[in-house]
Structure formats: structure tokens, C-alpha cells
Amino acid sequence: MASILDAKIDVIKGAGPRKISLLNTELGIFTVGQLLRHFPYRYEDRTQVHTVATMSPEMDFVQLKGKFRRFETKGDGKKKRYIGYFDDGTGIIEATWFRGIHWISQKLAVGMPYLVCGKPQSFGSSMSIPHPEVEEQGATGTGKSSLAIHPVYPTTERMKTGTLDSKALSRLQSSAVEIIKNAVPDNLPEKMRTFFELMPRGEAIRQVHFPDTTAKLQAARLRLKFEELFFGQMKILRDKLERQGQTPGIVMERARLVKDFYEKHLPFELTGAQKRVTREVYADMKSGTQMNRLIQGDVGSGKTMVAFLCVLLAVSSGTQAALMVPTEILADQHFQGLGEFADKLGIRLALLTGSTRKRVRDKMLAELAAGELHLIVGTHALLEDRVMFKRLGLAIIDEQHRFGVAQRSKLWSKNKDIFPHVLVMTATPIPRTLAMTVYGDLDVSVIDEMPAGRKPIKTSHLTDASRLKIFSFMRSEIQKGRQVYIVYPLIEESSKADLKDLMDGYESVSRAFPDLPLSIVHGRMKPADKEYEMARFSKGETKIMVATTVIEVGVNVPNATVMVIENAERFGLAQLHQLRGRVGRGGEQSYCLLITKDKLSRDSKIRMETMVKTNNGFEIADTDLKLRGPGDMSGTRQSGVEDLRIADLAQDGNILRQARRAAKHILSKDPKLESEENQPIRSYLDQRNGGGITWGRIS
Numbered sequence: 006m007a008s009i010l011d012a013k014i015d016v017i018k019g020a021g022p023r024k025i026s027l028l029n030t031e032l033g034i035f036t037v038g039q040l041l042r043h044f045p046y047r048y049e050d051r052t053q054v055h056t057v058a059t060m061s062p063e064m065d066f067v068q069l070k071g072k073f074r075r076f077e078t079k080g081d082g083k084k085k086r087y088i089g090y091f092d093d094g095t096g097i098i099e100a101t102w103f104r105g106i107h108w109i110s111q112k113l114a115v116g117m118p119y120l121v122c123g124k125p126q127s128f129g130s131s132m133s134i135p136h137p138e139v140e141e142q143g144a145t146g147t148g149k150s151s152l153a154i155h156p157v158y159p160t161t162e163r164m165k166t167g168t169l170d171s172k173a174l175s176r177l178q179s180s181a182v183e184i185i186k187n188a189v190p191d192n193l194p195e196k197m198r199t200f201f202e203l204m205p206r207g208e209a210i211r212q213v214h215f216p217d218t219t220a221k222l223q224a225a226r227l228r229l230k231f232e233e234l235f236f237g238q239m240k241i242l243r244d245k246l247e248r249q250g251q252t253p254g255i256v257m258e259r260a261r262l263v264k265d266f267y268e269k270h271l272p273f274e275l276t277g278a279q280k281r282v283t284r285e286v287y288a289d290m291k292s293g294t295q296m297n298r299l300i301q302g303d304v305g306s307g308k309t310m311v312a313f314l315c316v317l318l319a320v321s322s323g324t325q326a327a328l329m330v331p332t333e334i335l336a337d338q339h340f341q342g343l344g345e346f347a348d349k350l351g352i353r354l355a356l357l358t359g360s361t362r363k364r365v366r367d368k369m370l371a372e373l374a375a376g377e378l379h380l381i382v383g384t385h386a387l388l389e390d391r392v393m394f395k396r397l398g399l400a401i402i403d404e405q406h407r408f409g410v411a412q413r414s415k416l417w418s419k420n421k422d423i424f425p426h427v428l429v430m431t432a433t434p435i436p437r438t439l440a441m442t443v444y445g446d447l448d449v450s451v452i453d454e455m456p457a458g459r460k461p462i463k464t465s466h467l468t469d470a471s472r473l474k475i476f477s478f479m480r481s482e483i484q485k486g487r488q489v490y491i492v493y494p495l496i497e498e499s500s501k502a503d504l505k506d507l508m509d510g511y512e513s514v515s516r517a518f519p520d521l522p523l524s525i526v527h528g529r530m531k532p533a534d535k536e537y538e539m540a541r542f543s544k545g546e547t548k549i550m551v552a553t554t555v556i557e558v559g560v561n562v563p564n565a566t567v568m569v570i571e572n573a574e575r576f577g578l579a580q581l582h583q584l585r586g587r588v589g590r591g592g593e594q595s596y597c598l599l600i601t602k603d604k605l606s607r608d609s610k611i612r613m614e615t616m617v618k619t620n621n622g623f624e625i626a627d628t629d630l631k632l633r634g635p636g637d638m639s640g641t642r643q644s645g646v647e648d649l650r651i652a653d654l655a656q657d658g659n660i661l662r663q664a665r666r667a668a669k670h671i672l673s674k675d676p677k678l679e680s681e682e683n684q685p686i687r688s689y690l691d692q693r694n695g696g697g698i699t700w701g702r703i704s
């Protein structure tokens with residue numbers, strides 16, 4: 006059944022060819038439903054009158070009641086402006102116009118009662134409202150406008166010059182709301198709406214654009230956010246159900262190597278969390294259904310050991326395993342680290358990266374295809390088509406947000422007949438809300454315990470003025486036998502200025518520590534040179550490692566106890582936390598020194614304060630999400646997160662949890678959505694999948 010929401014926007018009164026073309030090209034809007042899903046991003050509440058005395062530049066919108074004292078024209082050419090001094094009895098502000106000066110000066114008069122609305126700004130020591138709306142006060146002291154709360158829509162520059170500004174959009178929305186009157190079927194069952202006290206859909210659409218009161222606006226937004234999140238979760242959970250029902254997995258039960266390893270080679274007692282997560286993974290691998298599991302564990306929580314224990318079960322059961330990591334340094338480190346155990350257990354292990362020589366690679370690929378290699382560690386070079394296995398049983402992806410869903414599924418198809426089990430590991434903790442959407446298709450295990458004896462890292466925020474103190478602190482730690490990292494930002498590997506910073510830093514460290522062997526590693530070095538320097542540092546031959554963020558992910562040198570981060574304001578929170586995680590990996594007290602310039606932006610200050618205050622990755626991830634917004638978090642691109650139009654994952658965690666619970670509850674009772682009461686959900690999902698109602702795309 007086609008819906009009015011699917012009708013082309015031509016049916017809307019006032020939508021002429023010029024406006025339609027702007028809606029198409031600027032906003033990708035073609036249908037009435039898409040237009041209605043272009044929500045206001047803020048509202049101007051004209052039910053309240055503010056005062057000059059209490060207003061501040063942080064306010065989005067103010068409405069003032071008073072009179073103009075005088076007008077004057079200032080400046081020339083582009084700087085020419087017309088200023089009205091508006092007095093509301095509590096103070097005076099400047100109303101400023103840069104355009105339409107002639108017209109405004111004709112229209113406004115000194116001493117008349119007006120309402121002035123707009124966004125306040127501070128201008129030197131005084132306050133001004135640029136291009137305010139000015140309206141004569143009616144007899145009751147209010148404006149003539151019939152609307153109490155005005156919607157303000159996102160627009161682009163081209164729309165504004167093409168006369169499709171927020172006001173014009175609001176008129177189109179008004180016609181659209183008029184057209185759909187009573188014709189929008191609800192897509193949530195009555196019972197669910199009553200339970201969660203949700204407004205009916207049609208009413209919510211009207212209220213979100215043209216709210217009668219603030220309370221109704223809030224109820225409308227809640228209803229639409231819930232709907233958006235509910236259908237997102239519904240899709241994820243249904244896909245998962247389908248996959249679980251359909252995708253058989255290799256049954257892995259033979260644990261000879263696991264037993265061997267536990268009895269003879271386990272280097273330390275596993276933490277409770279490592280044991281629990283290993284059990285969860287083993288249960289999946291034995292279940293006969295293909296595993297898709299995410300292991301989340303804060304930096305240094307010991308994910309590698311869990312991954313290795315899973316490899317042992319896969320290899321014992323006669324299959325091969327692959328471990329894919331984001332950098333060559335890390336691949337090399339895992340190859341060295343696991344190699345030690347692999348040798349003892351008779352597991353044949355190989356390393357494949359972009360810099361593996363052709364001759365070595367050809368031999369390796371042949372052995373892999375013949376099933377003679379048991380475990381291969383590598384970078385995305387593993388994804389190449391010619392890398393084929395005899396029987397890949399377990400694919401582990403240490404993803405750190407760097408591999409997308411598409412790449413993940415490429416690894417799945419490395420077997421011809423059956424999908425391997427897939428284990429994704431991530432160290433950057435993702436806020437729970439985001440995990441539910443980004444990784445909603447995976448089962449999640451969390452390693453929420455650090456190995457015994459770890460001391461929380463002490464973090465300080467310093468400026469260049471403390472340079473001497475920093476050097477003497479480094480020296481005292483090195484004298485105790487420890488090692489130090491100094492990290493410089495190199496955001497673009499090609500940035501010359503950044504490279505110069507790094508080199509200058511290296512020179513000044515060499516001058517300060519002429520007696521000590523140093524290492525330097527950056528992205529422009531040849532992979533073999535990087536590995537060589539990393540290995541020297543790792544073995545303790547060099548005491549200070551000056552590096553760019555190439556060492557950010559996964560590098561493990563437990564004897565390093567000091568992490569100095571230069572120009573720390575240029576790093577994001579997730580990255581700072583990752584870098585800090587390179588220390589505190591052994592039993593010794595470790596330190597992180599964040600060095601910034603004196604003057605910091607508000608966001609940079611919050612980032613530094615957060616780092617000093619907490620070592621908890623989840624807390625840091627939450628703050629990061631709030632500062633940056635989910636659209637900007639890497640790894641969210643393919644997930645559908647950016648399709649959220651009204652829900653905000655940083656704010657709406659509670660609604661998401663409720664929506665997910667509701668979706669789970671419904672699917673547990675009625676997985677195929679056959680019951681009468683679930684028909685609204687089903688028909689909405691069906692229509693959407695079949696290109697029906699396009700109230701936005703969710704998948």
C-alpha cells in the first residue's frame with residue numbers, strides 16, 4: 006500500500022520547480038516523508054520575553070520587548086552597517102543590520118513599542134543581535150505571529166540564496182503536515198505505545214514541526230527518537246536471528262593444545278575476566294553455529310592471551326586460524342610474542358604483511374592453501390584474494406575501529422564451503438550506546454578487569470615551561486632501569502611541519518641525554534627500519550623511543566613506564582587513551598605527561614582534564630562521544646549511525662536501551678512478527694525493505 010509519505014514533493018503547496026530542485030540537490034529530499042523527516046534543529050520559543058540584563062551570548066534565541074532610542078549608520082563599503090539602540094528598561098543592546106539598510110531604516114521608528122528577536126552575540130564589551138526580527142507589539146503587548154514556538158531548520162548557503170531559508174522551509178512543512186493529516190498509520194503497536202507513553206505517530210510529526218507547547222514538543226521528539234532507535238534495533242536483531250538460524254559453524258571440541266598450554270606454558274594466572282570471556286568464546290566455537298563475537302577490553306587488559314587461547318582450540322580441532330591487525334609493527338610484535346608459545350606447542354606460524362618478499366610470500370601462500378600452516382598473523386594483506394586457506398576455522402580481527410564491516414565479511418569468505426568463526430577485538434572502549442548500533446550484529450564480551458598488580462597510571466598536564474623538570478623526571482626513571490616514550494603528532498604522514506617537530510624534538514632529546522641510546526620511529530621510515538628500532542627498544546637496548554602515533558596501537562613493552570605526549574592538544578581523547586595505554590603494562594608505577602601550549606580551547610581543556618581525572622576507558626569514550634558527536638567517531642560510518650536524524654546517541658542512551666529491550670522482547674515472543682498486534686511493525690519493515698514508505702533509510 007503506497008502511503009502519502011511516499012508522494013513526490015510536487016504535491017506540496019508552494020513547492021515550485023526552483024524549491025524542488027534545491028530540496029533535491031541540497032538535501033536529497035524527494036518525497037513528502039523525506040521532507041517531514043527534515044527536522045528542526047532548534048526552536049525559537051516566543052512564549053517567553055527575556056531581558057537585556059539577563060541575556061548572554063550562549064543563548065540561542067531571545068525575545069525582547071522595548072523601544073529603539075536612536076539609529077545610526079556606521080562604517081563604509083562592506084563594513085557599512087545600520088545600528089538601532091534598543092532599550093527594554095533593563096539595559097540597551099545594539100540591533101545591527103548589514104543588508105537591506107535602506108528598507109529597515111524606512112520601516113523602523115524611534116520610540117515605538119517593538120518585539121525584537123534573534124541570537125545574541127557579544128561584540129566587544131556590548132551585546133548585539135545581528136539581523137534581528139522586529140515586530141510591532143500588538144494591543145496585548147505580544148506580536149502578531151500566531152505561532153508560539155517557531156521551528157528553525159538546517160539549511161545550506163545555496164538554499165538561503167535561493168530563497169529557501171528556514172522560514173520558507175517551515176511554510177512547506179506546514180503544507181506537508183496539512184496533507185498528511187490523519188493519513189499516517191502508526192508503526193508501533195497500540196500496547197507498546199501505551200506502555201512507553203508514546204504519542205501517536207501522526208500527532209508527533211505535526212508537533213515536532215509546529216509544537217503547541219514545550220511539553221508536547223518534548224513528547225513528540227521522544228516518540229520519534231524511540232521509533233528511529235526501535236526500528237534500527239529491530240533490523241539489527243532480526244538480521245542476527247536470521248544468521249544464527251542459518252549459518253552453521255564448525256564444531257570445535259578438541260582441546261589438546263589448550264590443555265597442553267594450560268599445564269605447561271601459561272606464563273601467568275589468567276584474570277577472572279579473561280577466564281570468563283574465554284569460556285564465552287569456547288561455548289560459541291563448540292555450538293555448531295558460526296560465531297560473531299566482539300571482545301571489548303580496555304588497553305592492556307590482556308586480549309592477546311584470550312585470542313591465543315581461542316587459536317589453540319581452533320588448531321586443536323584441525324582448522325587454521327588468522328589474526329589480522331592494523332599495523333605492521335603490531336603484526337610483527339604478535340608474530341614474535343606468539344611465536345615463542347607456538348614453537349613450544351608445535352604450531353606452525355607465519356607473518357604476512359605488505360612488505361613480505363614475493364618469494365617468501367609465494368611459499369607461505371602455498372603452505373597455507375595446503376593446510377601446512379596453522380596460524381597466520383598479518384595486516385590487511387591477508388584480505389587479498391590470493392590468500393586462501395585449506396580450512397580457516399577462526400578469523401580474529403584486532404580492529405581498533407580501522408577495519409569496516411565490509412572488510413570483516415571479506416575474511417569470512419576465505420573458505421569455500423563454510424564460514425569461519427569470527428572474533429573481533431577492540432581496545433578503544435566504545436560507549437555502550439554506540440556499541441549497540443555499531444556492533445549490534447555481534448555478541449559482546451567485555452574484559453573488565455586488569456591483570457593483578459597493575460597500578461593506575463598517574464597523569465599530569467604540563468606546558469613547555471616545565472621542560473627541564475620533565476627531562477629530569479625522565480632521567481630519574483631511566484636510572485631506575487625503566488624506559489620512556491615521547492610521542493609527537495603526525496596527523497598526515499606527509500606533513501612537513503609535523504616531521505620537523507619530531508626531528509627537532511629528537512635532537513633536543515639527544516642533546517639532553519647524550520649518554521643514552523635512543524630510538525626513533527615514524528611513518529616515513531621503511532618498515533624494516535621501523536621494526537629494527539622497535540625491536541631495539543623492546544629488548545631494552547634503547548632507553549627512549551621518540552615516535553609518532555605509529556606506536557599508538559597495541560605496542561607492548563612492559564618495562565616502559567613514562568609516556569610523554571607532545572602537543573597533546575592535537576590528539577583526540579581516544580587516541581590519548583590508547584597512547585597512554587602503552588605504559589602501565591607491567592607491575593611498576595607508570596606516568597603519562599601531557600604537554601600542551603598555554604592557551605587551550607574549551608574542548609582541549611576538557612580533554613586534558615578528563616585524561617588527568619580518569620584511567621577508565623569507558624568514561625573517556627563517553628566524554629569523547631559528547632565532545633565529538635557519534636557521526637565523527639571513526640568506525641561508525643558503515644553502521645547506519647549517521648542515518649539517525651533525531652536521536653542522538655550521546656544524549657539518548659536511555660531511550661536506546663528501552664527501544665532495544667522492546668525490540669528484543671517482541672522478537673523473543675514473535676520472531677517472525679506474525680501476531681495481529683505486531684502487524685504495524687511488520688508492515689512498516691516490509692514496506693521499507695520493499696522501497697515502500699521512505700521515512701528515511703535505516704539499513
Ligand SMILES: Nc1ncnc2c1ncn2[C@@H]1O[C@H](COP(=O)(O)OP(=O)(O)OP(=O)(O)O)[C@@H](O)[C@H]1O
Pocket residue numbers: 273274275276279302303304305306307308309310432456457558559560561563586590
Ligand atoms: N592475566 C595476566 N596476568 C599478568 N599479565 C598479563 C595477564 N594477561 C596479560 N598480561 C600481560 O599484560 C600485557 C598486556 O596484554 P595484551 O597485550 O594482551 O593487552 P591488550 O588487551 O591486547 O592491550 P592493548 O589493547 O593495549 O594492545 C602483556 O604484557 C601481557 O603479557
